[in-house]
Amino acid sequence: MRERGRTRRLMGLGARTGGALLRTRLGGQADWRALGEALFEGLSELKGPAMKLAQIMSQWDDLLPADLAEELARLQRQAEPMPWESIRHTLDDHYGDIDRVFREVETRPFASASMGQVHRAVTHEGETLVLKVQYPGLAEVLEGDLAQVRRLMRLGRWFKVPQARLDALFEELAASLRGELDYCAEAEALARYRQRYADWPGVVIPEPLPAYSGERVLAMRHVPGTPLRDLETADDATRQRIAATLADWLTEELFTHGELHADPHAGNFAADDQARLVVYDLGAVIPVPDERLKAMMHLLDATLQGDAMAMDSALLELGGRQGQGAPLSLYREAAEAVSALFAPGEQDLGDVRVHRRLRELSPKVWAAMDRLQPPADTLLLSRTLNGHYWNLVRLGARLDMQARTAPLLEWAR
Structure with a gap:
């Protein structure tokens, strides 16, 4: 029923x-x-x-x-959030009786998502953990x-x-x-990322705790921080440091390890009291093959050169266009809008003029949808990169995108 x-x-x-x-x-x-x-x-x-x-x-x-x-x-x-009584039932199923395991479990979650929510807990030994609990x-x-x-x-x-x-x-x-829903896989990803970024002073990955975890409960050591979505009012130095770290981390993920954190929900990231980037959730990590990266960089290269024919060829390489492709004028307008973010020196990713131009192009993009389509095997990657980009925008990021992308463009050639 x-x-x-x-x-x-x-x-x-x-x-x-x-x-x-x-x-x-x-x-x-x-x-x-x-x-x-x-x-x-x-x-x-x-x-x-x-x-x-x-x-x-x-x-x-x-x-x-x-x-x-x-x-x-x-x-x-x-x-x-899901009512505490339902969450408590899941915790009791897992632990037998949570009162025997924890001195305290906060009944109101500090994070609620689509598939589960997160509660702070304190063990009888005084250690603070967070429990990610799958919805019943x-x-x-x-x-x-x-x-x-x-x-x-x-x-x-x-x-x-x-x-x-x-x-x-x-x-x-x-x-x-x-x-x-596979919390065991997420625990493994947390452990892998902790090892991978152990020498990165600006990135913090919470430690998974297998002894407290199971199929529907993932326990981690508590890492306090201010969620990314709440940093819009933080001081500029903190926001710029977090933005630069996020951009560096994403580049490292893609071009060194061939992986990407695929859930750019702003609540999955935070800044701790040392202005380090905290990555809370690794429930979705996707592989990104070199050939896919190179094809995307070919498109960016053609866009920055304002070469409409090369843009069309790059989209064909990506599998992102069919038939005769989009009108060359649409390619040129898109290139003019995007290129502003890659001018020499620091650029404001939140520049409303750029976004206004892209929004104005939206009807033309929709009108060309019978010829211009997101490649079927890059939908998740494109959606993820877009989400991470908007996290940088909301941080008010000012980045030298030309300097950041120049070696990557060279690598792809």
């Missing part, structure tokens, strides 16, 4: 979303604020795959209607929820997104969500 109730609510939210898109397609006006509020309230309570999809959508806030993006972004910072029953309803998400994603065909691309995006999302 409970699963049928979830299905009905998801179908209702899908119908409301479809109605708003249809009104827009027919030339009418949609109330994006009202739709966003309904999605926030419904998905915040339901959790799971649909909430995760909405969080992903919110990271593309340069393409979504502003009111809708603003409401969906609340899912990254204000999602309603989520594994049982996951496949049913994914089926509804697949139906929701069919709305993408109204925007000329081919079914093959939608199927690829769905499979990517499904694999990512199934992986996020």
Whole structure:
């Protein structure tokens, strides 16, 4: 009965979303604020795959209607927690009786996400831990929820997104969500990253604690910090140091280790009291082959040169265009907008003029969607890089992008 109730609510939210898109397609006006509020309230309570999809959508806030993006972004910072009684049941199932293991467990989480939430706990020996607890029953309803998400994603065909691309995006999302339920794999990733970045003074990875962990509970040593989403009001020096460290870390991940942290949710990162970057969540890590990186750098190289024909060839190499490709004028306009971020010296990644130009190009991009598509096997990578970019934007990052990318462009040639 409970699963049928979830299905009905998801179908209702899908119908409301479809109605708003249809009104827009027919030339009418949609109330994006009202739709966003309904999605926030419904998905915040339901959790799971649909909430995760909405969080992903919110990271593309340069393409979504502003009111809708603003409401969906609340899912990254204000999602309603699961009632403590349900979480306590999961903890008691795992530990037998949490009172025998812990002196105290905070009943209100300090972080709530789509698949689980995090509670501080203190052992009887006085050690402070954090417990990442999977939402009760989520594994049982996951496949049913994914089926509804697949139906929701069919709305993408109204925007000329081919079914093959939608199927690829769905499979990517499904694999990512199934992986996020594997806390043993995440514990292994934490241990691997701690070893990898042991000599990086600016990066902190929490230590996993296998003795306290299991299939639905992941325990880590507590590393206090200010979440990235709350750093917008921090002093400029702290924000710039964290931004530079994040950019350095992402470059190291991609070009040295061939991996990437694939969940750029701002709540997964923080700054500690020494202005070090804390990486809390490693539930989603993806491999990035050299050939894929080189193809993406070829596209960036052509873009910075303003060479529309080379941009088209690079997109073809990536598998990102079909038929005759996009109009060359669209390539040139995109190159002009993006190149501003790669001018010599420090550039403000939050430059509203750049984002305004990109937003103005959005209708032209959508109009070319029958010829210009995100490559099916880079959807997760593209979405992830976009999310990390917007984290840098929200930090107010000022980076010398030309100096940072010059050796990478040379490597790809």
